[in-house]
Amino acid sequence: xxxxxxxxxxxxxxxxxxxxxxxxxxxxxxxxxxxxxxxxxxxxxxxxxxxxxxxxxxxxxxxxxxxxxxxxxxxxxxxxxxxxxxxxxxxxxxxxxxxxxxxxxxxxxxxxxxxxxxxxxxxxxxxxxxxxxxxxxxxxxxxxxxxxxxxxxxxxxxxxxxxxxxxxxxxxxxxxxxxxxxxxxxxxxxxxxxxxxxxxxxxxxxxxxxxxxxxxxxxxxxxxxxxxxxxxxxxxxxxxxxxxxxxxxxxxxxxxxxxxxxxxxxxxxxxxxxxxxxxxxxxxxxxxxxxxxxxxxxxxxxxxxxxxxxxxxxxxxxxxxxxxxxxxxxxxxxxxxxxxxxxxx
Amino acid sequence: xxxxxxxxxxxxxxxxxxxxxxxxxxxxxxxxxxxxxxxxxxxxxxxxxxxxxxxxxxxxxxxxxxxxxxxxxxxxxxxxxxxxxxxxxxxxxxxxxxxxxxxxxxxxxxxxxxxxxxxxxxxxxxxxxxxxxxxxxxxxxxxxxxxxxxxxxxxxxxxxxxxxxxxxxxxxxxxxxxxxxxxxxxxxxxxxxxxxxxxxxxxxxxxxxxxxxxxxxxxxxxxxxxxxxxxxxxxxxxxxxxxxxxxxxxxxxxxxxxxxxx
Numbered sequence: 231x232x233x234x235x236x237x238x239x240x241x242x243x244x245x246x247x248x249x250x251x252x253x254x255x256x257x258x259x260x261x262x263x264x265x266x267x268x269x270x271x272x273x274x275x276x277x278x279x280x281x282x283x284x285x286x287x288x289x290x291x292x293x294x295x296x297x298x299x300x301x302x303x304x305x306x307x308x309x310x311x312x313x314x315x316x317x318x319x320x321x322x323x324x325x326x327x328x329x330x331x332x333x334x335x336x337x338x339x340x341x342x343x344x345x346x347x348x349x350x351x352x353x354x355x356x357x358x359x360x361x362x363x364x365x366x367x368x369x370x371x372x373x374x375x376x377x378x379x380x381x382x383x384x385x386x387x388x389x390x391x392x393x394x395x396x397x398x399x400x401x402x403x404x405x406x407x408x409x410x411x412x413x414x415x416x417x418x419x420x421x422x423x424x425x426x427x428x429x430x431x432x433x434x435x436x437x438x439x440x441x442x443x444x445x446x447x448x449x450x451x452x453x454x455x456x457x458x459x460x461x462x463x464x465x466x467x468x469x470x471x472x473x474x475x476x477x478x479x480x481x482x483x484x485x486x487x488x489x490x491x492x493x494x495x496x497x498x499x500x501x502x503x504x505x506x507x508x509x510x511x512x513x514x515x516x517x518x519x520x521x522x523x524x525x526x527x528x529x530x531x532x533x534x535x536x537x538x539x540x541x542x543x544x545x546x547x548x549x550x551x552x553x554x555x556x557x558x559x560x561x562x563x564x565x566x567x568x569x570x571x572x573x574x575x
Numbered sequence: 576x577x578x579x580x581x582x583x584x585x586x587x588x589x590x591x592x593x594x595x596x597x598x599x600x601x602x603x604x605x606x607x608x609x610x611x612x613x614x615x616x617x618x619x620x621x622x623x624x625x626x627x628x629x630x631x632x633x634x635x636x637x638x639x640x641x642x643x644x645x646x647x648x649x650x651x652x653x654x655x656x657x658x659x660x661x662x663x664x665x666x667x668x669x670x671x672x673x674x675x676x677x678x679x680x681x682x683x684x685x686x687x688x689x690x691x692x693x694x695x696x697x698x699x700x701x702x703x704x705x706x707x708x709x710x711x712x713x714x715x716x717x718x719x720x721x722x723x724x725x726x727x728x729x730x731x732x733x734x735x736x737x738x739x740x741x742x743x744x745x746x747x748x749x750x751x752x753x754x755x756x757x758x759x760x761x762x763x764x765x766x767x768x769x770x771x772x773x774x775x776x777x778x779x780x781x782x783x784x785x786x787x788x789x790x791x792x793x794x795x796x797x798x799x800x801x802x803x804x805x806x807x808x809x810x811x812x813x814x815x816x817x818x819x820x821x822x823x824x825x826x827x828x829x830x831x832x833x834x835x836x837x
Contacts, residue, residue, distance in 0.1 A: 514668055
């Protein structure tokens with residue numbers, strides 16, 4: 231596929247986010263005219279004088295649908311940009327927060343905070359624990375899989391599976407210890423499946439800063455990420471302080487993934503699918519790839535969430551289930567197309 | 576004049592396994608220093624240690640008179656460019672994107688390319704005759720084209736010193752000479768180069784000085800026609816060879832047979 235002009239791709243991304251976001255705010259169980267939704271949004275943004283809407287309509291748009299959409303957009307941006315960063319860091323197109331166990335680590339941290347009852351006391355406890363869990367697994371996987379600066383594909387995936395499984399097992403252990411507390415257990419399990427329903431502005435207040443801070447650190451490392459793709463020696467020779475950059479990226483992706491997991495549970499494969507497709511469109515250079523990931527990642531998750539809400543309405547399909555069903559075959563396809571390389575090791 | 580690169584008592588070890596011991600070396604501006612030696616003797620490690628990619632366990636490396644450990648990585652990259660032997664190519668960067676990465680140490684985090692950066696990249700593409708390939712993905716190039724693209728990347732770095740690990744491997748004869756002529760030309764303009772080579776005749780022809788690395792140390796160094804002798808071939812390369820001496824001072828080395836030593 232030939233590459234597209236940068237400005238055009240980013241313009242398309244912005245348009246895609248705005249379009250799917252608007253459609254998501256517009257469509258739902260309660261029917262509202264598109265024009266009315268638009269007027270409520272413009273009024274809230276301070277553009278139009280009066281919107282002539284009823285209080286319940288404003289509540290549906292501004293406090294029910296909009297926070298869900300905004301949360302979804304940040305989660306999507308976070309997962310896509312962290313996928314792109316991990317792929318360059320691990321020099322491996324199959325790296326993804328879910329695949330290499332970082333999301334499981336974040337979940338373990340989050341569940342631990344919930345089970346300890348910390349989430350009720352302090353609303354930043356869950357994201358903080360999720361970030362620590364994500365950083366811990368990323369470092370563990372990196373430490374296990376790297377050998378003198380190289381990361382063989384097979385070893386990386388196996389280390390990811392092993393560390394991720396351990397984190398999942400510990401998560402299950404925590405859940406099984408609290409089976410008596412039916413309501414808490416039920417909520418945790420629902421959260422673990424990954425979803426965006428009933429998200430409020432307080433979730434936005436968590437995921438917006440984590441995504442913005444983490445993504446800013448990743449985007450600021452664009453040149454270094456490009457150089458890392460050439461190999462660790464080449465990156466060093468080009469003046470990249472590899473250990474420093476690596477630590478910064480592990481921290482940044484942990485913050486981004488931890489924040490996303492804390493508000494939405496595990497939503498798999500976004501970090502795999504979105505960067506991969508965008509590379510075909512814009513090429514591997516991170517100065518363009520990362521902004522594109524932020525925009526299209528946001529659009530992808532908001533659109534998928536819309537699909538979850540509408541495809542079997544009034545039933546909702548869990549978002550994590552949907553991305554998993556779409557993403558796992560894609561992952562398999564990538565794996566099969568690289569089978570030779572993996573088998574050689 | 577300060578040496579571009581010098582090292583003394585350079586020792587490298589990986590987990591108690593010594594790969595290089597007691598190496599002394601210096602490179603001046605305008606000089607091409609060729610490193611030869613059997614496989615696994617430590618040539619690649621020596622090059623990598625000179626820019627700190629491989630950490631020396633003992634000894635001192637100085638770049639332009641500054642101790643290596645006192646320099647930031649970006650400062651090292653402004654002084655020395657490096658092309659490893661097994662440069663990767665499993666990425667979709669175009670040749671121009673790859674060569675532009677040579678500007679990495681010269682550019683700030685968010686700084687766009689300046690006219691001088693574009694000029695350095697254009698120049699590097701021209702002198703390596705890779706201009707015609709600039710929009711092709713590196714992954715689709717032949718081995719020789721890829722090598723030249725990586726060398727162009729190093730040239731775009733506009734450093735005083737180039738370290739090239741077997742730059743002629745995988746090249747046909749014409750492109751081997753093209754690359755080495757290019758290195759000579761760069762040296763004529765005042766740069767210094769340390770080049771690891773396998774071909775001893777090319778080493779003799781293109782090196783101002785040759786350094787023989789064997790048994791994890793420097794076993795001989797000096798002007799090629801004095802260093803590359805039949806005894807040296809027998810002792811360190813384990814071959815019987817004929818060293819043909821041209822009246823004009825050049826030498827050609829013809830390997831004849833292995834010396835069986837079990």
